Amino acid sequence: MSLISLRDVQFGYGGQPILHDVSLALEQGESLGILGESGSGKSTILRLMLGLARPDQGVVEADGSVLDIRSRPRMQAHRRFVQPVFQDPYTSLDPRMKVRRILTEPHVALDLPGDAGAEAARVLDAVGLPADSLDRYPRAFSGGQRQRIAIARALIARPRVLLADEPVSALDLATKVRVIELLTELARDITLVLVSHDIAIVAALCPRMIVLQQGRIVEGGATRHILRAPQHPYTQRLLASLQHMPEETP
Amino acid sequence: MRRTSLWIGAILVGINVAVALLTLVWLPYDPTAMAGGRLQPPSWAHWAGTDRLGRDYFTQVMIGARIALTVGIGAAALGGLIGTTLGVLSAFAQRGIDDALAATLDILIAFPTLLLAMLVVAASDGASLGTAILAIGIAMSAILARLVRILTKRVLAQDYITAARCSGLGWGRIVLVHVLPNIAPTVLVAIALQFGLAVIAEASLSYLGLGAPPPNASWGQLLQSAQSTVYNAPIGVIAPGLALMALVLGINFLADGLRDLLDPERGAA
Numbered sequence: 001m002s003l004i005s006l007r008d009v010q011f012g013y014g015g016q017p018i019l020h021d022v023s024l025a026l027e028q029g030e031s032l033g034i035l036g037e038s039g040s041g042k043s044t045i046l047r048l049m050l051g052l053a054r055p056d057q058g059v060v061e062a063d064g065s066v067l068d069i070r071s072r073p074r075m076q077a078h079r080r081f082v083q084p085v086f087q088d089p090y091t092s093l094d095p096r097m098k099v100r101r102i103l104t105e106p107h108v109a110l111d112l113p114g115d116a117g118a119e120a121a122r123v124l125d126a127v128g129l130p131a132d133s134l135d136r137y138p139r140a141f142s143g144g145q146r147q148r149i150a151i152a153r154a155l156i157a158r159p160r161v162l163l164a165d166e167p168v169s170a171l172d173l174a175t176k177v178r179v180i181e182l183l184t185e186l187a188r189d190i191t192l193v194l195v196s197h198d199i200a201i202v203a204a205l206c207p208r209m210i211v212l213q214q215g216r217i218v219e220g221g222a223t224r225h226i227l228r229a230p231q232h233p234y235t236q237r238l239l240a241s242l243q244h245m246p247e248e249t250p
Numbered sequence: 251m252r253r254t255s256l257w258i259g260a261i262l263v264g265i266n267v268a269v270a271l272l273t274l275v276w277l278p279y280d281p282t283a284m285a286g287g288r289l290q291p292p293s294w295a296h297w298a299g300t301d302r303l304g305r306d307y308f309t310q311v312m313i314g315a316r317i318a319l320t321v322g323i324g325a326a327a328l329g330g331l332i333g334t335t336l337g338v339l340s341a342f343a344q345r346g347i348d349d350a351l352a353a354t355l356d357i358l359i360a361f362p363t364l365l366l367a368m369l370v371v372a373a374s375d376g377a378s379l380g381t382a383i384l385a386i387g388i389a390m391s392a393i394l395a396r397l398v399r400i401l402t403k404r405v406l407a408q409d410y411i412t413a414a415r416c417s418g419l420g421w422g423r424i425v426l427v428h429v430l431p432n433i434a435p436t437v438l439v440a441i442a443l444q445f446g447l448a449v450i451a452e453a454s455l456s457y458l459g460l461g462a463p464p465p466n467a468s469w470g471q472l473l474q475s476a477q478s479t480v481y482n483a484p485i486g487v488i489a490p491g492l493a494l495m496a497l498v499l500g501i502n503f504l505a506d507g508l509r510d511l512l513d514p515e516r517g518a519a
Contacts, residue, residue, distance in 0.1 A: 050416055079418045092409035096431045105427075106417035153413065 001064055003028050003191055004049055004082065004161055009058035011044055018044050019215045022058075026161070031192040033202030033223060035238065036212030042195040045212075046163045049193065051078050063160070079110055083154035087166035089146035093138040099124070099149055100134040107156050123152040127182060144175030151182065161191045168201060180204055199239065203227060211235045256507025262500025266493075270316035279306035281313055282465050289483040298489040302479055310467035311489050317379065317468045318497060321452040321461075324383035326445045329390025334437065336391065337398025338425060341406060352399070358392035363451050367460050377455075379462045386451045390444045397440050401433040435512035442505035446498040453494055469494045 005025035011018050019041045026032055034042045047053045048060050051069045060067040063081050068074050083106075086092040093102055103120035106112075112119070121131055127148040138146055147167060154162055164183065168176040183192065183205055196202050202209050203223055210220035211232065219232040230236045279285040284304035285296065292299045298307035340351040367385035371377050374384075405411065405428065414424050455461040456470030464471070469490040476486030 052412065052415065076418055079416055082416075084413065084416050086409040086412070088409060092413060094408075094410045094414075094428055094432070105414065105419070109418040109423075150413070153417075157417075 002026060002061065003030075004062045004193075005060070006045065006048065006055075007059050007061065009048060009055040009060065011041075011048065011053065011055050017215060019048075019055075022215070022217055024210060024217065024220070026191055026193065028160075029191060030208060031187045031194065031206045033206030033209035034193065034195045034212060035197065035199060035202050035209055037197055037238075039214075040212040041215040042197075042212055043165050044215075046084065046165050046193065046195055049161075049163055050082060050084055051075055076110060079106075080112070080157050081159060082161040082163060083157050083159040085147070085151050085154050085162065085164040085167045088170050089143050089150055090170070092150045093146055093153075095138055098135055098137055102138070102149065103134070103153055103156055106153060110157055112157060119156055120152075123155045124149075126155060127152045142175070143171050144179060147171065147175075147179055148182065151179075151186070155186070159190065161193065162186065163193045163195075165195045166197070167194070169196070169198065199227070211238070253507070255503045256511060259500050259502070259504025259507050262496050263504055266315045266319060266497045266500065269312050270319045273312050273316045277309050277312065279309045281305060281309045281467055285309075289479060289486075291483070292485055299483060299485045301475065301486060302483075307472075307486060307489055310472055311469070311493050313467040314469040314472060314490055314493060315497070317456075317462050317466055318449045318452060318494070320379060321382050321386065322445045322449045322501075324379075325386035325390055325448040325452075326441050328383060328387030329394055329444060329448075330437070330441045332387070332391035333394025334398050334430075336395035338402050338429065340395065340399040341402035342421070348399075352396070355392045355396045355399075358389070359396065361389070363389040364454060364458065364460070367451075367455050371460055377460045377463055379466070382452050382455050382461045385455070386448045389451070390448060393444065394437065394440060398433060398437060401436055402429055405429050405432045435509065438512065439505045439509040442501055442508060446501040446505070449494065449498055449501070453490075 002025035006022050009019055009022045022041070022045065024032070034045060036042050044053070048055055049062070051060070051067050054069050062078055065074075067078060097105075100117070100120055103123060104116040107116040107119055120134060124131060124133055129145060129148055129152070133141070133145075133149070138149070141149065151167075167183065168179050171179060180201065183194075186192065187205060192205065194202060194205050206223055208221065209223045209226060210217050211226070211234065212218070213234045219226060219230065219235045226235060227239065230239055282305065285306040286300045286304055288300060288302050288304045290296055290300040290304075296306050296308065298311060301307055301310070336351065336355075340348050343351060363386060366389055367382065370381050370385040370388075374381050411424060411428060414428055419427065452461055452468065453470035453473065456468035457474045458470075459474075461470055462468045472490040473487055476483070476490075480487050
């Protein structure tokens with residue numbers, strides 16, 4: 001049984017088709033990278049997996065049952081099952097809330113067991129931030145630290161799936177490396193779905209990947225196989241463009 | 251500088267509030283009775299002189315502060331409540347409803363407040379403090395609703411709202427916990443600025459006879475009644491004019507100070 005899956009999903013905004021017949025399934029502990037250019041439908045797949053939108057056709061299944069976003073109890077359970085991390089750490093934390101409140105909000109709203117304060121301290125420690133961060137506002141933190149707080153918020157529900165939408169693209173190189181290290185560590189226990197247009201990040205974090213072009217999956221399989229011998233011309237172009245890019249220096 | 255604005259504003263508004271409260275329990279003279287000779291210049295007995303009926307002018311200016319603040323607070327509360335509610339609802343409404351609401355607000359904003367007040371007066375028993383508050387409040391609510399709609403849409407587009415939805419919060423709670431606190435600083439400043447405009451609008455309505463009826467000594471009414479004696483006794487225009495200017499200036503300074511104080515990016519970590 002798949003942990004989370006999309007079956008023959010079609011989706012569009014205002015009559016504009018975004019996804020065409022997308023099917024994918026994730027097993028427990030199997031991290032997946034979704035690679036594609038801007039506008040290819042990567043983030044839409046995450047929105048469907050999060051239950052923030054309903055497919056026009058096809059179904060999203062999670063934890064063994066079809067995801068019905070109109071059912072409040074089903075969605076409450078789904079919120080505990082899957083959590084997101086967003087691209088921009090500067091817009092993903094409410095500037096008017098202290099870190100303690102940011103972290104305990106999901107714990108209280110999802111009626112999770114245990115003491116919310118103790119759980120907040122636990123996840124903060126898990127992402128490598130000091131306990132005194134709890135009583136500070138997001139403005140007191142750098143971009144990388146804010147992204148760690150966003151990851152901590154996602155972890156407080158103890159989700160089985162973590163959906164990360166370009167989680168390091170807004171960070172500088174040194175911070176990027178630290179956040180990737182953190183995600184690598186987390187991916188040992190949590191199934192990670194990573195959306196990125198950066199092949200290197202996908203290769204570092206995900207043993208499996210799919211390549212999305214204009215809302216269609218054009219290639220999928222083991223990341224190392226795809227990187228070594230891409231079959232689809234679009235994937236070949238993406239990889240070729242990476243080889244032509246100047247190397248980053250630390 | 252932000253503290254200076256705040257302090258100047260707080261002092262000017264504070265004096266007006268103190269005077270308005272004082273009039274509830276004490277007045278130097280009976281505002282409706284003759285307290286001295288007609289059109290007397292300022293003296294120790296009559297700080298702002300007397301009007302053409304011999305009534306103490308300073309006493310009437312003090313009462314004017316109470317009326318200005320009553321209308322300002324009433325209109326700000328009414329406009330703030332209606333404007334915020336409409337603005338938030340509009341931001342959540344589907345495209346067609348949102349467009350219709352936006353068009354209605356634009357028409358209301360384009361509608362002159364004085365004309366609206368005349369309509370409200372015509373539709374009610376006559377001019378009163380209530381009609382002035384209602385007319386100014388409705389005009390203010392349209393401006394605030396449009397601002398709140400834009401601010402709410404901007405907040406709703408932030409990732410922390412999506413995170414809140416993924417944390418299991420319903421829309422009602424998201425509005426209370428995330429939207430309102432984040433739009434509050436800008437809305438409060440806008441309400442404060444509108445408060446100043448409401449005080450001016452009330453004076454204008456009273457000047458035209460559409461505000462509080464006599465014997466309520468509104469500043470607009472004092473200006474109107476002193477118009478015919480402005481060359482003989484200019485203090486009759488200067489005293490309510492200065493009071494009006496001081497209150498509006500104070501409110502604007504206070505709004506400026508509040509805006510800086512409530513900005514989360516400027517506060518301490």
